[in-house]
Amino acid sequence: MQMKYLPLLLITFFLSSCFEFIEEVTYNDDQSGVCQLTINGSQSQSRLDALFNMDSFLGVKIPNRDQINREIDVAVKALEESKGINNITHHLDFHNYIFNIKFSFDSTHHLNEALNNVSKAVARKNSLPEYTLYSFKDNLFQRFTSEGDSIVKAQGLKKRTNMLEGATATSIYRFHKPVKSVSNKQAKISKSGKAVMLKMKITDIINNHELFANTIKLQ
Amino acid sequence: MKKILYISLLLISQTLSAQNLYEYIPESTSMLFSINISQLDKKSEGADYKQLLAPFIGKRSYYSNYSKLILINDLLESPDSFAINTQNSVFVYRTLIGKASGMMYLFNVNDAKKFESKIGKEIIVHESESDSASLTNELTFESFETTTHSHDRQREMPEFIKKNVNGGVLYLTEKQVIGIFGDVVYVFNIERFKEDVNSDYNDYAMETTYSYYGRESYMDSIYFDEVSAFRKFNDSLLYLKANAKGEKNYRELSTEFSNIDPDIISRAMARDKERKTKALEVKFNLLAATMENAIVKRSSHIGLDVNFMTLYKAQHDFFNYNKINNEFASILGFENDWGYYRRSKIDKEEAFKFNFLENTSSSYSIDFEKGRAVMNANSSMGSKLGKLMNEAYDSKQDKNLIKYIEGDNLLGYYSNAIDLKHTSELYMDIYLEVLNMMFKGEMKNVPVGVEMAWAFIDKEKLFGTIGNRTIIACTGFTDMKVNYISYDYNDDFESSEKVEERVEKQPKMVLATTIENKVYMKEIFDIFSKFTFVQKLNDRVLIIPSQGGFRTNVYFVMNKDVFIITNDMDLAINKPDGFPSSKQMVKSEQKFIMEHNMALRTFTDNVLNGIRNTYFTNGGSSKWYDPLYKNMGDITMHSNSMKNNTFSATAVVNMKDFSTNSLKVIIELMSVLKNVN
Numbered sequence: 001m002q003m004k005y006l007p008l009l010l011i012t013f014f015l016s017s018c019f020e021f022i023e024e025v026t027y028n029d030d031q032s033g034v035c036q037l038t039i040n041g042s043q044s045q046s047r048l049d050a051l052f053n054m055d056s057f058l059g060v061k062i063p064n065r066d067q068i069n070r071e072i073d074v075a076v077k078a079l080e081e082s083k084g085i086n087n088i089t090h091h092l093d094f095h096n097y098i099f100n101i102k103f104s105f106d107s108t109h110h111l112n113e114a115l116n117n118v119s120k121a122v123a124r125k126n127s128l129p130e131y132t133l134y135s136f137k138d139n140l141f142q143r144f145t146s147e148g149d150s151i152v153k154a155q156g157l158k159k160r161t162n163m164l165e166g167a168t169a170t171s172i173y174r175f176h177k178p179v180k181s182v183s184n185k186q187a188k189i190s191k192s193g194k195a196v197m198l199k200m201k202i203t204d205i206i207n208n209h210e211l212f213a214n215t216i217k218l219q
Numbered sequence: 220m221k222k223i224l225y226i227s228l229l230l231i232s233q234t235l236s237a238q239n240l241y242e243y244i245p246e247s248t249s250m251l252f253s254i255n256i257s258q259l260d261k262k263s264e265g266a267d268y269k270q271l272l273a274p275f276i277g278k279r280s281y282y283s284n285y286s287k288l289i290l291i292n293d294l295l296e297s298p299d300s301f302a303i304n305t306q307n308s309v310f311v312y313r314t315l316i317g318k319a320s321g322m323m324y325l326f327n328v329n330d331a332k333k334f335e336s337k338i339g340k341e342i343i344v345h346e347s348e349s350d351s352a353s354l355t356n357e358l359t360f361e362s363f364e365t366t367t368h369s370h371d372r373q374r375e376m377p378e379f380i381k382k383n384v385n386g387g388v389l390y391l392t393e394k395q396v397i398g399i400f401g402d403v404v405y406v407f408n409i410e411r412f413k414e415d416v417n418s419d420y421n422d423y424a425m426e427t428t429y430s431y432y433g434r435e436s437y438m439d440s441i442y443f444d445e446v447s448a449f450r451k452f453n454d455s456l457l458y459l460k461a462n463a464k465g466e467k468n469y470r471e472l473s474t475e476f477s478n479i480d481p482d483i484i485s486r487a488m489a490r491d492k493e494r495k496t497k498a499l500e501v502k503f504n505l506l507a508a509t510m511e512n513a514i515v516k517r518s519s520h521i522g523l524d525v526n527f528m529t530l531y532k533a534q535h536d537f538f539n540y541n542k543i544n545n546e547f548a549s550i551l552g553f554e555n556d557w558g559y560y561r562r563s564k565i566d567k568e569e570a571f572k573f574n575f576l577e578n579t580s581s582s583y584s585i586d587f588e589k590g591r592a593v594m595n596a597n598s599s600m601g602s603k604l605g606k607l608m609n610e611a612y613d614s615k616q617d618k619n620l621i622k623y624i625e626g627d628n629l630l631g632y633y634s635n636a637i638d639l640k641h642t643s644e645l646y647m648d649i650y651l652e653v654l655n656m657m658f659k660g661e662m663k664n665v666p667v668g669v670e671m672a673w674a675f676i677d678k679e680k681l682f683g684t685i686g687n688r689t690i691i692a693c694t695g696f697t698d699m700k701v702n703y704i705s706y707d708y709n710d711d712f713e714s715s716e717k718v719e720e721r722v723e724k725q726p727k728m729v730l731a732t733t734i735e736n737k738v739y740m741k742e743i744f745d746i747f748s749k750f751t752f753v754q755k756l757n758d759r760v761l762i763i764p765s766q767g768g769f770r771t772n773v774y775f776v777m778n779k780d781v782f783i784i785t786n787d788m789d790l791a792i793n794k795p796d797g798f799p800s801s802k803q804m805v806k807s808e809q810k811f812i813m814e815h816n817m818a819l820r821t822f823t824d825n826v827l828n829g830i831r832n833t834y835f836t837n838g839g840s841s842k843w844y845d846p847l848y849k850n851m852g853d854i855t856m857h858s859n860s861m862k863n864n865t866f867s868a869t870a871v872v873n874m875k876d877f878s879t880n881s882l883k884v885i886i887e888l889m890s891v892l893k894n895v896n
Contacts, residue, residue, distance in 0.1 A: 020705075022714075042703035046723055046770050096704050172712045191710035 018043040018166035019097075021202070025111075029176040031136055032106045034087075041097035043166075048097050065094055071122060072101070078121035079103055084110030108136040139180075139218040141173060145209040167202040175218055183215035240307060240325060241531060243403065243514045244521040251312035251521065251540045256298060256305040258536050259882065262587045266886040269295055272537070291324045291406060302333040304402070308531075317509035321410040325514070327402050335399055338390060380503060384511040391503060396510045405514050412506065437484070437491035445483045453478075526580050526599050536882075538584035543576045575649050577601040590877030591852075592885060597867045604645065605864025611641035612816050612861050617688045617733040619780055621812065622797030623790065624729060626804030628695035630829060631821035634812045635689045640682040647673055684739040685782050689732040690812070696724040696829050697787060699771060724833040725771060730784040734777070744777050760791055817858040817868065823851045846891050850874055850884050 020040040027033040041048055054062050063071070072090055079088050084106035091100045105111040116130050135142040178193035187198040196216055205212050244251065259268050269292055291311070294301050303309075304327035314323050328334045379390040379397070387400035396407045521527050521540075530538045578601035586593045600608060616636040624632065654666035701723050706714040734740045748755050753775075754762045761775040774791030776783040785791055790798075803809070812818045827848045852873030859867045874881050 022706075040704060040706075042705070043721065045701060045703065046725075049770060098704060172714075174712070190712050195712040197708065197712045 018168075020167070021169045022172070023170070024172045024174075025134065026174040027136065027141075027176060031108060032104065033111075034102065034104045035111060036100065036102040038098065038100045041099075045095075045097055068092070072099070074121050075101065075118045078118045079114055082110065082114035082117045085114045108134050139177070141175070141216040141218070143171065143173070143212070143214045143216075145205075145213045164202050164206070168199055169202050169205055169212060170197065170199045171212065171214070172197045173214075173216060175216075177218045180217040180219045182217075184211075184213065186211070187214055187216075239522065240310060240327060240403065241522040241527070242516045242520045243325060244310060244312060245314065245517060246519040246521055246523055247542075248312045248314060248521055249542055251310060251527075253308045253310055253531070253535070253538050253540075255308050255534065255536050256295065256303070258534070259587075260305060262536065262880055262882040263886060264880060264883045266883050268882060268886055271886065271889070294324075294326075294406070301337050302328045302330040304329045316407070316513045317505075319407070319409050319412040319506065319509055322408045323513075324406040324408075326404055328399075328404050329402070331399055331402060331404070334404060335388065338397060338399075380507075382507050384507070389507060389510055391506055391510065393502070393506075396506065396513070398510060398514055400514055403514060407510065407513060409506075412502075436495075437487040439487060439490060439494075441490065442483065442487040445486075446479055449480050449483060524580070526582065526597070530582055530584060533584065535584035536586050538582060540582045541580060543579040543581060575601075575604055575652050577603070579604060587880070587882035587885070590874045590879055590881060592872045592881045594870045595867060596870075597865055599863075599865045602864065604649075605861075607641055607645040607648075608864070608866055609861050611638045611645065612858075612866065614638050614687065614816060616690075616813050616816075616818075617781075618809075618813060620688065620690045620731045620733060621809050622800075622803055623731040623778075623781060623783060623794070624690055624692045624804060625694040625727075625787075625790070625798050625802055626808070627802060628825060628829075629804055629808075629822055630693040630695060630726070630826045632690055632692035632804075632812075632819065634815075634818040636816050637687065639687050640678055643678065643682055680736075680739050684736050684743065685732045685734055687733065687735055689730065691730045692728070694727045694729055694787065695825075696833055697727045698722045699725040701770065724829075725786065726829075727787045728785060729787060729790065732782050734780055734782050737780075740777065740782060744775070744782075747775065756792070759795065811855075811857070815857040815859075817856070819854075819856040819870075821854045823853050824848075827851075843891050846888055850876070850879070850888060 020038075022036075022038040022040065024036040024038075025033060026035075051062055052064065056062055069092065072092060076088055076090055079085050079101075086104050086106075088101070088103040090102070091098075093099070103114070105114065112132050112134055115133060119131075131144075131146055133144055135144070172195060174195040176194070179189050179196055182189065182196055184198055186200060187196050189196055196214070198212070198214060200211055254272060262268075272295075291309075294303060295309075298305050307327045309324060309326040311322065311324050314320070379392045379395075382389045382391060387398060389399075390397040393412075394409050396405075396409065398405045398407070522531075524542075527540050530540055579599065581596070581598045583594055583596040598608075614636045616634055620634075651666055651670055654669060655663070658665045699722070700720050702718050702720055704716050705719050707717050708714050744761070747753060748761050752763055754764060756762055759777050763773045763775075765771050771786045772788065774783070774785050774788065776785070776791050778795055781797075783791065797803075808820070811820070827844065831844065852875045854870070854872050856868060856870040859869065872881070872885070874884055
């Protein structure tokens with residue numbers, strides 16, 4: 001789960017209410033595609049309203065809207081400067097607390113690279129380890145996870161998982177060919193057979209990151 | 220017989236001396252705290268109560284020089300090892316001694332020698348020569364230079380100069396003086412010290428005060444003269460050199476030209492060191508002379524103040540006493556020549572002559588009893604101020620307001636019945652007096668302008684419409700429907716947004732205030748209804764609907780005699796005559812409100828139950844919640860009747876268990892809340 005790429009997630013982690021993280025990757029037949037990342041904190045509007053009026057909460061500084069906008073700009077800039085990435089759009093809705101970023105990529109390799117670039121740009125560190133989140137070769141798509149990939153772990157928030165009750169993470173992968181099999185038993189295949197969706201509780205993923213991993217074989 | 224008499228007299232005098240520590244405190248002291256260590260020690264049962272006192276007794280400063288000093292915390296940490304007499308109170312007060320102003324800690328010791336010996340172990344002491352605090356060869360500038368911007372917050376061994384004076388001994392450093400005079404000890408933390416210095420120091424001071432980038436403190440006028448002469452000499456040499464060799468390397472020449480004879484620099488540095496040493500000597504001598512008589516028994520001491528003595532004799536665990544007149548002067552910078560006093564041009568004598576604030580003092584005391592902690596606040600006024608306050612408090616709460624407060628699940632309320640018009644006159648008169656003192660000469664037009672603007676205001680309309688009698692209450696939690704966005708997915712997992720509804724709990728807030736003048740109120744209500752963000756529901760109810768970050772409807776209701784602001788829709792729309800008596804607060808609570816100009820109560824159990832039902836819906840809890848729920852009872856506050864121009868109020872924090880030691884419980888709860896993470 002690419003939690004570390006969006007600083008907004010830091011705020012949402014402190015909610016004792018619900019939010020959704022949605023990751024969508026849609027592939028064309030030439031292995032280019034579109035990636036869309038969404039955070040929906042709409043169910044926690046009133047708590048987020050209160051949070052944004054605070055300077056800090058439980059010892060963590062709460063960013064204001066300008067700071068969040070700036071961080072998103074940093075992420076967008078990192079994407080713009082990444083090879084093979086185009087058509088970048090983003091949308092920040094501070095009323096409903098829905099944040100969304102979408103871009104097209106020309107290869108899975110460049111997709112991984114771009115996401116790593118964003119991670120480094122937002123963290124302001126060039127020395128972060130590189131992660132391969134996706135692999136797509138020979139009709140085999142893989143979504144990898146890593147324990148070190150988690151902001152929750154990085155911030156030492158594992159003990160506060162009770163605050164993330166109700167939060168969910170959803171991955172949707174769409175392909176140009178029908179899906180033959182999926183390794184993750186919790187994942188669903190669409191009626192058309194060309195899309196796979198997996199929805200998990202974030203608290204479960206924190207305790208076992210592999211629950212969000214998936215290997216999808218195409219026909 | 221004579222021996223017995225002599226010993227008795229000695230014992231009595233020592234006892235008297237120990238008990239009457241207030242005789243050393245000037246009558247003009249503006250702000251004073253008294254800490255009864257033995258009572259607090261006993262009641263805390265070993266818990267660290269100093270965290271409660273931190274705002275008053277000071278804590279480690281950001282500045283590294285403070286980290287080097289003996290802190291009062293250190294003394295209170297182990298009073299026995301310092302031989303502090305805990306049977307007597309420790310006094311902490313702000314004072315001005317000569318040109319030094321700061322915070323004074325005054326206390327008794329059982330054994331002065333033991334105290335001095337302990338001090339000697341805690342700090343590095345340099346013995347001074349007999350009558351002057353001259354610097355020895357052992358001392359370096361590092362001993363005394365303050366590094367106010369140092370990031371080093373490690374506690375270092377401070378270095379003091381010891382000086383024997385008449386009747387006692389002083390330990391001095393730039394930021395602190397410790398004086399030991401018999402069994403009376405003071406620790407004075409210097410906040411400002413304006414020293415008189417000689418002309419050499421002035422030269423040095425000028426250079427450092429007006430130094431600019433690149434200019435070091437050793438660069439005095441002699442240095443610049445020498446450099447100038449050196450350059451002129453060098454210039455002629457360079458000319459010869461350049462012409463002899465046909466030198467065209469101007470950069471090299473320029474570099475050579477800008478070099479300075481190192482001897483010039485080292486001589487300048489030596490002079491600088493000498494200046495600094497001398498300046499510091501002057502400073503320390505002045506400080507020692509100033510502090511020698513810092514603590515003496517005074518004919519005009521704080522014990523002559525009746526209000527102070529009332530507090531003192533009551534033997535509170537802790538009390539604070541302020542003389543408003545002196546407090547004002549202090550705030551205006553009388554104690555500080557660089558402060559507002561200078562800028563405000565207030566004459567020193569005038570600073571003590573605020574007519575309005577004559578004979579005015581305020582205090583609060585805290586006592587930790589079994590099952591409760593009690594705080595009493597008092598304000599004593601002179602005749603002029605007292606008369607106005609009496610008129611302001613000659614008001615009773617309106618019983619009509621009570622019926623608009625739903626009593627079923629009351630979380631807390633605050634009730635207020637004060638004649639605002641009188642209090643406004645009061646504040647304006649004080650304000651004008653201050654302004655007239657501050658602005659002299661041509662600037663005198665400023666207070667006149669303020670007075671004129673005030674004259675134009677219709678005070679009857681401003682203060683006579685609403686607000687003199689008010690109750691604010693939190694009457695429980697209400698369900699509020701909130702829309703949120705979620706997603707539907709089709710067969711191909713394409714998402715579409717949909718609006719869903721959920722129910723959230725929100726605290727119900729009510730502000731009910733008596734309408735004093737219906738005609739004025741109607742006028743204002745009608746004008747308010749014209750705002751574009753206001754919707755008119757009917758002739759008596761306006762709504763500001765939820766918008767932006769404010770996700771609740773706010774209702775403005777004008778009933779026949781009461782004006783209400785609330786987010787409780789039921790109250791606003793369906794209860795024009797309030798709640799039936801069965802739904803109102805209990806009679807004892809109503810009586811409590813009616814008996815006092817100001818009354819406050821929080822129903823802690825209701826608050827905590829509400830929090831649990833709202834935020835811990837999965838049966839979870841929090842580290843802070845359980846101890847709070849187990850121990851904390853209700854919190855109350857009420858004003859008392861004005862008597863002899865004295866206004867007072869009492870606040871009580873109740874424990875659930877009346878036999879429990881309130882100080883210990885409060886300290887434990889504070890630790891829990893502090894460690895919430």
